[in-house]
Amino acid sequence: MIKALAAALALSACAAVAAVEGPYSAAGAYTVTLDRQWSDISAVMTQRPRNVRLLSVDGPLLNRLYIASAIEPGQFLVKPARREAPTPIFRADMSETELVEFVIDSVAALGYLRPESRNLRPDLFGGREAVRFEIEAQTPEGLAFSGTALLARAGDRLHLILYLAPTEHYYARLLPHVEQVFASVRFQ
Amino acid sequence: MKRSFLRGAISVFSAAALIAAPAASVAQQSAPLAPPAATAADPPPRPAPARARPDPSTDEGGIWGVADRAEEDARRSAERISDPGLNAYVASIACRVAAEFCGDVRIYLMQRPFYNASMAPNGYMEVWSGLMLRVEDEAQLAFVLGHEIAHYDARHSLETLRAMRGRSNAALAASVAIAVIGAAAAANSPNSAQSIMNAAGGLIDIAYLGALASLFGYSRENETEADAEGFRRIAAAGYDPAAPARQWRLRIDEVAASDFERTRREEARAGVFNTHPLNRDRVQALEALALRAAAVGETGRARYRAAIRPFLDPWLRDELRRRDYGQTLFLIERLASAEEDLGVLLFYRGEAHRLRRGEGDLAHARAAYESAIQHPDAPPLAWRQLGEIYERERRAAEAAALFRAYLDRAPAASDRLLIERRIAALEAQAPPGGTP
Ligand SMILES: [Zn+2]
Numbered sequence: 001m002i003k004a005l006a007a008a009l010a011l012s013a014c015a016a017v018a019a020v021e022g023p024y025s026a027a028g029a030y031t032v033t034l035d036r037q038w039s040d041i042s043a044v045m046t047q048r049p050r051n052v053r054l055l056s057v058d059g060p061l062l063n064r065l066y067i068a069s070a071i072e073p074g075q076f077l078v079k080p081a082r083r084e085a086p087t088p089i090f091r092a093d094m095s096e097t098e099l100v101e102f103v104i105d106s107v108a109a110l111g112y113l114r115p116e117s118r119n120l121r122p123d124l125f126g127g128r129e130a131v132r133f134e135i136e137a138q139t140p141e142g143l144a145f146s147g148t149a150l151l152a153r154a155g156d157r158l159h160l161i162l163y164l165a166p167t168e169h170y171y172a173r174l175l176p177h178v179e180q181v182f183a184s185v186r187f188q
Numbered sequence: 189m190k191r192s193f194l195r196g197a198i199s200v201f202s203a204a205a206l207i208a209a210p211a212a213s214v215a216q217q218s219a220p221l222a223p224p225a226a227t228a229a230d231p232p233p234r235p236a237p238a239r240a241r242p243d244p245s246t247d248e249g250g251i252w253g254v255a256d257r258a259e260e261d262a263r264r265s266a267e268r269i270s271d272p273g274l275n276a277y278v279a280s281i282a283c284r285v286a287a288e289f290c291g292d293v294r295i296y297l298m299q300r301p302f303y304n305a306s307m308a309p310n311g312y313m314e315v316w317s318g319l320m321l322r323v324e325d326e327a328q329l330a331f332v333l334g335h336e337i338a339h340y341d342a343r344h345s346l347e348t349l350r351a352m353r354g355r356s357n358a359a360l361a362a363s364v365a366i367a368v369i370g371a372a373a374a375a376n377s378p379n380s381a382q383s384i385m386n387a388a389g390g391l392i393d394i395a396y397l398g399a400l401a402s403l404f405g406y407s408r409e410n411e412t413e414a415d416a417e418g419f420r421r422i423a424a425a426g427y428d429p430a431a432p433a434r435q436w437r438l439r440i441d442e443v444a445a446s447d448f449e450r451t452r453r454e455e456a457r458a459g460v461f462n463t464h465p466l467n468r469d470r471v472q473a474l475e476a477l478a479l480r481a482a483a484v485g486e487t488g489r490a491r492y493r494a495a496i497r498p499f500l501d502p503w504l505r506d507e508l509r510r511r512d513y514g515q516t517l518f519l520i521e522r523l524a525s526a527e528e529d530l531g532v533l534l535f536y537r538g539e540a541h542r543l544r545r546g547e548g549d550l551a552h553a554r555a556a557y558e559s560a561i562q563h564p565d566a567p568p569l570a571w572r573q574l575g576e577i578y579e580r581e582r583r584a585a586e587a588a589a590l591f592r593a594y595l596d597r598a599p600a601a602s603d604r605l606l607i608e609r610r611i612a613a614l615e616a617q618a619p620p621g622g623t624p
Contacts, residue, residue: 083448083450084448084450084451084512085510085511086511087511088511091545093580095576095579095580096606096610097572097576097603097606098576100603105509108509109509113266113267113299114502116602117602117603118602119602120602120603120604120605120606121605121606122605122606122609131606133602138266139266140265140266140267141264141265141266142264142265142266143266
């Protein structure tokens with residue numbers, strides 16, 4: 001038991017956390033430009049899908065920016081821990097509101113309580129037709145969280161950028177940089 | 189159960205170690221934002237406890253201490269259902285079946301979509317929304333409460349603790365260590381929910397409560413005794429003696445309807461932890477007791493439904509997120525069998541089929557939404573969902589009309605801009621009044 005804990009600790013200590021800035025490729029389909037330094041902490045997602053990256057500035061409890069590229073039909077944003085507790089999966093035939101529901105239910109699968117979408121509106125994702133919305137949720141301890149997401153369908157794939165942070169102080173602080181990320185999407 | 193639980197605790201710990209500094213600072217940030225200790229959910233003043241607090245230096249005092257900490261977490265949890273009316277109602281049922289412990293038992297209602305009620309040795313009890321959706325009437329809830337209070341009355345957790353210590357000190361030490369580590373690590377990390385899901389389903393403090401549950405995994409003898417005592421209590425309080433067997437049977441039948449083979453194969457449980465295993469023997473024992481009682485008691489069905497009615501919508505939304513549509517549809521059929529709340533229930537039947545998306549599910553969803561909108565309590569979303577199905581089926585004019593009906597019913601809908609854009613596109617295909 002103690003040995004296992006020590007091993008887990010040692011493992012996490014050397015997990016790769018890379019500082020990233022400037023052009024950043026989201027596993028192939030598109031690039032964004034980061035106008036400030038972020039940490040690529042994708043490694044903390046123990047079971048992350050290959051095409052989902054996680055960036056943060058102050059650690060995943062204080063801000064997280066998911067950059068997901070070409071999510072395939074049948075794929076999830078949040079990997080289930082076991083077969084009997086499935087997480088939302090993307091389907092090619094999802095309607096626009098179902099895509100938003102996919103993101104909101106994925107936020108719930110991350111452990112946030114009562115996530116809700118706000119202010120859904122048309123937008124652009126690297127020049128392509130997209131949907132933008134805000135998110136309100138809570139942690140189980142009662143801390144209010146805010147978020148915003150930009151998503152676009154590309155054939156039977158889904159591109160998604162999702163930002164989450166505590167409502168108080170943290171969300172607004174990085175929002176301008178996140179807006180800049182949204183605006184910087186370029187397809188190769 | 190125990191193995192997966194250990195794994196969960198370890199991975200949470202490693203994630204927390206990586207982000208230790210932010211975790212500490214968010215803890216400071218969030219402290220003032222947490223709900224105050226005394227809220228509207230706290231029950232009105234009650235009689236003094238019948239049971240004195242044990243000396244902290246004893247083993248019983250020790251487990252009370254662990255339970256006190258778990259209770260403090262429950263008190264502050266954002267998952268706690270604060271509605272004063274519902275809290276007072278459930279507390280009043282507990283006092284009706286166990287008047288002598290009315291001052292001992294403190295019930296915390298939690299919005300969690302799993303079937304669970306648990307009783308800690310210090311008198312702190314949790315009842316989860318997933319259970320409240322599944323008991324059909326007040327008599328069945330009274331039985332579950334009576335069963336839990338029977339564990340308290342007979343000090344079953346202390347019995348378990350002593351038996352466990354006799355078997356292995358190491359196991360006890362490990363579970364207490366997990367409780368401490370798990371609680372510390374999980375408390376600040378929403379992401380940990382995924383890693384702890386192994387234990388029981390995406391709940392932040394499962395590590396903590398799971399450790400408690402490993403202390404309180406009652407023996408089958410304890411369970412049989414608690415059933416009999418719960419039965420005796422509700423019969424004495426004038427409730428329907430058939431309620432206990434019916435509730436356990438429903439529970440077993442629902443688990444058998446699960447989408448997941450492993451869930452169907454496992455023994456049904458009356459709690460998400462490895463506690464209260466259910467089997468046909470327990471149902472038969474309760475049926476035999478009911479036959480012998482032969483008295484008629486009240487079910488309190490209408491009163492119970494009225495108490496949970498305002499919560500059907502949010503609780504069923506949570507329920508869908510378990511994505512076990514076999515169990516959810518079983519539940520919805522049970523709730524709908526009373527021919528009440530059909531707007532909400534048919535809407536959620538449609539949602540379950542729409543989300544499952546198996547063979548024929550969209551047709552089932554369409555039929556359910558079409559029925560739902562005939563009832564005055566249907567949520568506005570029923571019109572939008574039906575509109576989306578018609579849109580898929582290229583019934584443009586009908587889809588546009590339903591989207592309009594949705595916006596009329598939900599003028600402040602968060603998706604208004606998107607829906608208006610779709611109405612315009614649909615009406616361009618099929619102008620209103622034109623032939624579709
Ligand atoms: Zn029990």
